[in-house]
Amino acid sequence: MKVSKDSVVSLEYRLHLGDGKVVDESEPGHPLSYLHGRGQIVPGLEGQLEGMGSGESKKVVVAPSQGYGEHDPRGLQTVPRDMFPPNAQLQPGMTISAQTEGGDVIPITIRELKGDQVVVDLNHPLAGKTLHFDVTVREVRQATSEELEHGHAHGPGGAH
Ligand SMILES: [Zn+2]
Incomplete structure (x- = not known):
């Protein structure tokens, strides 16, 4: 299946700010799991993941307004x-x-x-930054009714 609203996505990601220096990444072998379409990741990234399938990779560039906001x-x-x-x-x-x-x-x-x-x-440390993500979708699955009720993804065996 493809990434769409209320699917649970397992995502490997690496974030840099344009110079290639990695400032954040998923732990090797432990992709980030999240419930798609609920604003749990920055909007500019979430929108670009829509429609991707398991095993697909992409580079996504996110402007500050679609990331952690402008610097205030x-x-x-x-x-x-x-x-x-x-x-x-x-x-x-x-x-x-x-x-x-x-x-x-x-x-x-x-x-x-x-x-x-x-x-x-007091701004978020990444406010005002253009975010460069390298992402790979590892798994896409339907959310369980429990996950939909809780509004977040559960780990293997229903773990939080
Ligand atoms: Zn829960």
């Missing part, structure tokens, strides 16, 4: 250094995990150290 300058914020653990070795360019008041864990990027102030970037 309002995401740059200056916060006091003492918001971070005293022993944290902060360096420009590093990404750390922070917890929001709502309990979500989000990646934030350190942009600049200015004395006792730190400029952080």
Whole structure:
């Protein structure tokens, strides 16, 4: 079968940002499984996978607006250094995990150290980037009724 809405797709992927340097990839032998058509992967990639069959490979280039969004300058914020653990070795360019008041864990990027102030970037680290994916579809199958009910793909034997 072909990739279409509510199929479960097993995907091997490699992501680079145009220079060939891999910034993310599926683990060897462990493709990413997701429920197609539910917005679980970036929209520009999901749309290009539509209609592909098992064993097919493709290169997909995704503009920022169809990927992790444009870089929003309002995401740059200056916060006091003492918001971070005293022993944290902060360096420009590093990404750390922070917890929001709502309990979500989000990646934030350190942009600049200015004395006792730190400029952080709350945008997704891949915001504003053009994404280059090399993908291979390993398997396409019908979602089970349980998967459709849960809204996500299950692993072998129904594992989450
Ligand atoms: Zn489930």
